[in-house]
Amino acid sequence: GAASRGAARGTGGRDMARGSSTQTSHRLLAYSDALLSIIATVMILPVAHTKIHPDQKLGESVQQLLLAKIAVYLMTFLIVTVAWAAHVRLFQVIELIDDVLALLNLVSLVKISHFSLMASFPDVPFGIFLFSVCAVIIGLIQALIVAYGFYHPHLLNQQIQVSENQNFYKRHILKIILRGPILCFLAAIFSFFFIPLSYVLLGLVIVFPHLSRFITWCKTKIVGERDEEEHGSLETFTFYLSEPLSKERVEAFSDGVYAIVATLLILDICEDNVPDPGEVREKFHDSLLEALSEYGPNYLAYFGSFVTIGLLWFVHHSLFLYLTKATRLMGLLNILSLAFIGGLPLAYQLTSEFAERSHNEIEAIQVSCVITFFASIFQFAIWTTALLHERETLHPFARYGGKEHAFMFAKLALYPCVSLGAFFLTCLLSEFSTAIFHLMQIVIPFAFLALRIFVRIALAILKSVMSFSRRKVVLLEEEEACLSSGETLS
Amino acid sequence: GAASRGAARGTGGRDMARGSSTQTSHRLLAYSDALLSIIATVMILPVAHTKIHPDQKLGESVQQLLLAKIAVYLMTFLIVTVAWAAHVRLFQVIELIDDVLALLNLVSLVKISHFSLMASFPDVPFGIFLFSVCAVIIGLIQALIVAYGFYHPHLLNQQIQVSENQNFYKRHILKIILRGPILCFLAAIFSFFFIPLSYVLLGLVIVFPHLSRFITWCKTKIVGERDEEEHGSLETFTFYLSEPLSKERVEAFSDGVYAIVATLLILDICEDNVPDPGEVREKFHDSLLEALSEYGPNYLAYFGSFVTIGLLWFVHHSLFLYLTKATRLMGLLNILSLAFIGGLPLAYQLTSEFAERSHNEIEAIQVSCVITFFASIFQFAIWTTALLHERETLHPFARYGGKEHAFMFAKLALYPCVSLGAFFLTCLLSEFSTAIFHLMQIVIPFAFLALRIFVRIALAILKSVMSFSRRKVVLLEEEEACLSSGETLS
Numbered sequence: 001g002a003a004s005r006g007a008a009r010g011t012g013g014r015d016m017a018r019g020s021s022t023q024t025s026h027r028l029l030a031y032s033d034a035l036l037s038i039i040a041t042v043m044i045l046p047v048a049h050t051k052i053h054p055d056q057k058l059g060e061s062v063q064q065l066l067l068a069k070i071a072v073y074l075m076t077f078l079i080v081t082v083a084w085a086a087h088v089r090l091f092q093v094i095e096l097i098d099d100v101l102a103l104l105n106l107v108s109l110v111k112i113s114h115f116s117l118m119a120s121f122p123d124v125p126f127g128i129f130l131f132s133v134c135a136v137i138i139g140l141i142q143a144l145i146v147a148y149g150f151y152h153p154h155l156l157n158q159q160i161q162v163s164e165n166q167n168f169y170k171r172h173i174l175k176i177i178l179r180g181p182i183l184c185f186l187a188a189i190f191s192f193f194f195i196p197l198s199y200v201l202l203g204l205v206i207v208f209p210h211l212s213r214f215i216t217w218c219k220t221k222i223v224g225e226r227d228e229e230e231h232g233s234l235e236t237f238t239f240y241l242s243e244p245l246s247k248e249r250v251e252a253f254s255d256g257v258y259a260i261v262a263t264l265l266i267l268d269i270c271e272d273n274v275p276d277p278g279e280v281r282e283k284f285h286d287s288l289l290e291a292l293s294e295y296g297p298n299y300l301a302y303f304g305s306f307v308t309i310g311l312l313w314f315v316h317h318s319l320f321l322y323l324t325k326a327t328r329l330m331g332l333l334n335i336l337s338l339a340f341i342g343g344l345p346l347a348y349q350l351t352s353e354f355a356e357r358s359h360n361e362i363e364a365i366q367v368s369c370v371i372t373f374f375a376s377i378f379q380f381a382i383w384t385t386a387l388l389h390e391r392e393t394l395h396p397f398a399r400y401g402g403k404e405h406a407f408m409f410a411k412l413a414l415y416p417c418v419s420l421g422a423f424f425l426t427c428l429l430s431e432f433s434t435a436i437f438h439l440m441q442i443v444i445p446f447a448f449l450a451l452r453i454f455v456r457i458a459l460a461i462l463k464s465v466m467s468f469s470r471r472k473v474v475l476l477e478e479e480e481a482c483l484s485s486g487e488t489l490s
Numbered sequence: 491g492a493a494s495r496g497a498a499r500g501t502g503g504r505d506m507a508r509g510s511s512t513q514t515s516h517r518l519l520a521y522s523d524a525l526l527s528i529i530a531t532v533m534i535l536p537v538a539h540t541k542i543h544p545d546q547k548l549g550e551s552v553q554q555l556l557l558a559k560i561a562v563y564l565m566t567f568l569i570v571t572v573a574w575a576a577h578v579r580l581f582q583v584i585e586l587i588d589d590v591l592a593l594l595n596l597v598s599l600v601k602i603s604h605f606s607l608m609a610s611f612p613d614v615p616f617g618i619f620l621f622s623v624c625a626v627i628i629g630l631i632q633a634l635i636v637a638y639g640f641y642h643p644h645l646l647n648q649q650i651q652v653s654e655n656q657n658f659y660k661r662h663i664l665k666i667i668l669r670g671p672i673l674c675f676l677a678a679i680f681s682f683f684f685i686p687l688s689y690v691l692l693g694l695v696i697v698f699p700h701l702s703r704f705i706t707w708c709k710t711k712i713v714g715e716r717d718e719e720e721h722g723s724l725e726t727f728t729f730y731l732s733e734p735l736s737k738e739r740v741e742a743f744s745d746g747v748y749a750i751v752a753t754l755l756i757l758d759i760c761e762d763n764v765p766d767p768g769e770v771r772e773k774f775h776d777s778l779l780e781a782l783s784e785y786g787p788n789y790l791a792y793f794g795s796f797v798t799i800g801l802l803w804f805v806h807h808s809l810f811l812y813l814t815k816a817t818r819l820m821g822l823l824n825i826l827s828l829a830f831i832g833g834l835p836l837a838y839q840l841t842s843e844f845a846e847r848s849h850n851e852i853e854a855i856q857v858s859c860v861i862t863f864f865a866s867i868f869q870f871a872i873w874t875t876a877l878l879h880e881r882e883t884l885h886p887f888a889r890y891g892g893k894e895h896a897f898m899f900a901k902l903a904l905y906p907c908v909s910l911g912a913f914f915l916t917c918l919l920s921e922f923s924t925a926i927f928h929l930m931q932i933v934i935p936f937a938f939l940a941l942r943i944f945v946r947i948a949l950a951i952l953k954s955v956m957s958f959s960r961r962k963v964v965l966l967e968e969e970e971a972c973l974s975s976g977e978t979l980s
Contacts, residue, residue: 106800259524310596
C-alpha cells in the first residue's frame with residue numbers, strides 16, 4: 001500500500017516536473033475522505049440532541065422516537081459509505097487529476113453534504129424523494145467524472161491506459177458506480193406510492209455489493225470448477241478493478257470519523273457546559289471556581305469520552321499498522337465499527353445529561369457500554385478476519401505465534417472485555433452504575449500503559465511453564481536414551 | 491518533502507519488518523494535525539453564535555462585544571498554532587514512535603482540547619490563570635516526550651542518532667518547546683495582579699519566534715560579517731533544527747481547518763434551518779415543499795459559503811502543489827490566511843441571519859467580503875513570498891515566465907479582486923448588497939472553470955501583440971542590416 005502509493009507519488013512528481021497541468025490526487029483524496037467521513041458522522045446529531053426531560057421515564061414513545069432516529073442515522077451513514085466506496089473505486093481508475101476533475105469532485109462533495117439535510121424527514125414521501133434524488137445526482141456526477149477521465153486517457157491508471165479493453169473497463173466501472181443510483185431512482189419513484197418499498201430499495205443499495213459477492217462466493221463453493229473457469233476469463237480483465245479497498249483510504253476515512261466524533265464532543269462541551277459570565281456573577285457570586293465545580297461531572301464525562309475515542313483510535317492505528325492490505329470484508333467490518341464510534345456522542349450525551357440525576361441512569365450507562373462494546377468488538381473482528389488469511393494480510397511478526405501477536409490480541413481484547421464487564425456489573429450493582437462507568441473510563445488508559453508489561457509477565461510465565469515441561473520431556477527422553485543405550489549395551 | 495517522507499516511510503517499513511514495536515509516525519501526525527486544526531478553529535463558535543436581534547442596530551456595545559470575542563478567537567487560534575508548531579519541531583526530531591509516545595501524544599491532544607474551554611472567560615483573572623496553566627501543562631507533556639525520545643535514541647532522527655552532540659540537540663529542542671510555556675507561566679502568575687501584563691506575555695508567546703528571527707535577520711543585515719561567523723559555527727549543529735516547516739504537515743493542518751469550517755456550516759444548517767416535523771404540520775399544512783422554500787435563502791447562503799470554502803481550498807491546493815518547500819514566513823502567512831478562513835462561519839451566520847430582513851444588511855455583507863478578501867490575499871502573499879526565492883521554493887514550470895505562472899496568478903487573484911469589487915459595489919448600490927453578494931458567490935465557480943480559457947485567450951493576444959512588435963523589430967533590424975551592408979558596400 002504505502003510503497004505503491006509512494007511510487008505513484010513519485011510518478012506524479014515526474015509529471016509535475018514535465019510541467020503538465022495534471023496532478024496526483026493524493027491530497028484531493030485525503031480531503032474528500034475527511035469531508036465524506038464528516039458528512040456520514042454528522043447524522044448522529046439529531047439522535048444525540050433529542051430532548052428528553054431528566055425526570056421523564058424513558059417511555060415507549062420516546063424509545064420509539066430514539067430507535068427511529070437511530071435507524072435513520074445508520075441508514076444514512078451506510079449510504080454515505082456506499083458513495084465513499086464508489087469514490088474509492090473511481091479514483092483507483094483515475095489516478096491523475098486536473099482542475100476540471102478537482103472542481104467536479106468538489107461539486108459532488110457539496111451534493112453529498114446535502115444528505116444530512118435530506119435525512120431529516122424520514123416519514124414524509126417528499127423527504128424520501130429528495131433523499132433519493134440527491135443520491136441519483138451524486139451518481140450522475142461520478143459518472144460524469146468517469147466519462148471525463150476516459151475522454152482524457154492520460155489521467156487514467158497506467159494499466160488501463162495501455163490496455164486494449166478500455167471500453168470494457170469504462171462500462172465495468174460505470175456499472176459499479178451507477179448500481180446504487182439506479183436503485184435510488186426506483187426508490188424515488190416508489191416514494192409517492194408505497195414508502196416501505198422505497199426503504200427496501202435504499203437498504204438494497206447498502207447490502208447489494210456484499211450480497212452479490214456472497215452469492216458468487218456461495219456459487220463457487222457449491223458449483224465449484226465450472227464457474228471458476230468463467231471467473232478466470234473475466235479475471236484477466238478485472239483483476240485491477242476487483243482489487244481490495246485501498247488501505248490508505250480506509251485509514252483516512254476512519255481518521256476522519258474519529259476526529260469528527262472528538263470534535264462533536266468539544267462542540268457539545270463548548271456550547272452547553274460553559275457557564276455564562278452573567279450566570280457566574282449572579283448565581284456563583286463571581287466565583288468562577290465554584291461555577292466550574294458545578295459543571296465538574298460534565299467535564300469528567302467529557303474527559304472520559306474523549307479518552308475513549310482517543311484510545312479506540314489508538315487501537316485502530318495499531319491494528320492497521322500490522323495489516324498489509326484491507327480486504328472487502330475487513331472494510332465492511334471497519335465501517336460497522338465506525339458506525340458505532342459515531343454513536344459515542346450519543347453515549348456522552350446520555351452519561352452527562354442523565355447520569356446522577358434522573359431515573360434513567362442505568363439505561364444511559366448500559367447504552368454507553370453497548371456502544372463501546374460493539375465499536376471495539378468489530379475492531380476485534382477485523383483482526384480475526386485478517387488472521388484467517390494471515391499470509392496475505394498480516395506482517396510476519398503479527399501473525400499467529402509472531403512476536404507481537406499476543407500483545408495485539410491483548411490490546412484488541414481490552415475494550416470489549418471491560419465494557420462487557422461494566423455492563424454486567426451495572427446489572428448487579430445498579431446503584432453504583434455511574435461510578436463504575438467513570439472508573440472504567442479512567443482506569444483503561446493506565447491499563448493500556450501497563451499492557452505491555454502484563455503481556456510480558458504472562459508470556460514469561462507461560463514460557464517458563466513450557467520450558468519446564470519441555471525440560472521434563474527432554475529429561476524423559478534422555479532417560480529413555482540412557483535406557484535404550486543401556487539396552488543396546490546389554 | 492514528499493520524496494523524503496516516502497523514504498522515511500520506506501525505512502519505517504523495514505523497521506516494521508524487523509519486528510520491532512516502533513512505528514513511523516505518519517498516521518499519528520496526520521491525526522494530530524486534524525485534531526489541532528479542529529481545536530484552533532472551533533474557537534470561532536462563541537463569535538459566530540453571538541445572539542443579536544435582527545431588528546437591533548449594531549450598537550456600540552454589541553460591536554465591542556463582537557470585537558472582544560474576535561480578539562479572543564484570534565489569540566487562541568494563534569496560541570494553538572504555536573503549540574502545533576512546537577509539535578511539528580518535536581516530531582522532526584523524533585521520527586519513530588512506540589506505544590508510550592502515542593499515548594503521551596494523545597494526552598497532550600486532550601489537554602490542548604481544553605483550550606477551547608479555558609478561553610471562555612477572557613476577563614476573569616482565574617480564567618486567564620487556567621488558560622495559562624493549560625499551556626504550561628502542554629509544554630511539560632511535550633518536554634516529557636522529548637525526554638522519553640532522547641532516553642530511547644533509536645526513536646530519534648537518523649542524523650541526531652549518529653551525532654555526538656545529542657545533548658546539545660536535546661537542550662536546543664527543549665529550549666524551543668519550553669519558550670512558550672515559560673512565558674505562559676509568568677502570565678499565570680501576573681493574572682492575579684495585573685491582567686494587561688498577562689495579555690502582553692501571551693501575545694509575546696505568539697510573536698516571539700518571528701520576532702527573534704526578524705531581529706537576527708536585522709542584525710546580520712546591519713552588523714554583517716562578524717555575526718555571520720558566530721552563526722556559522724552554530725549552523726553546523728542546528729542545520730536540521732532550523733529547517734523550514736514540513737510542507738506536508740502545513741498541508742495537513744490547512745486541510746483540517748478547511749474541513750472543520752465546512753463541518754461547522756453543515757452543523758449550523760442541520761441544527762437551525764431544518765423545519766421541525768411539528769412545525770411543518772401546523773404552519774405549512776403538511777407541505778414540506780412550502781416549508782423548505784421558506785428556508786430557501788438560508789440554503790442559498792449555505793450553498794454559497796460551502797462553495798467559497800471549497801474553492802479557497804482548491805486555490806490552496808493548487809498553490810501548494812507548485813511549492814517545493816514551505817519557509818517559515820510562508821507558514822506564518824498561511825496561518826493568518828487560515829485564521830480568516832476560520833472566520834467564514836461568522837460570515838455565513840451574518841449573511842443568513844441578517845441579510846434581507848434587518849437594518850444591518852450592508853454591514854453583514856461587508857464583513858463577509860472583508861473576511862473573504864483577507865483569507866485570499868494572504869494566499870496571494872504566500873505566492874509572492876515564494877516568487878522572491880523562486881529557485882528554492884517553486885517548481886520550474888511555476889516560476890516567473892514558466893508555463894503555469896500566468897494561470898496560477900489568475901487563480902490566486904480571482905478571489906481578492908472579486909471580494910474587493912463586491913465590497914465597493916455594495917457601498918455604491920447599498921440596496922442590492924445581498925443580491926450582489928449571492929451573485930458573486932454563484933458566478934465565481936464558473937469563473938474558475940473558464941479561467942484556463944480566459945488566460946489562454948489573454949496569453950494568445952499578448953503573444954500575438956508581442957510577436958507583431960518583435961516582427962517590427964526584426965524588420966527594422968533587417969532594414970538596418972541592409973542599410974549597414976549597403977554602407978559597407980558603398
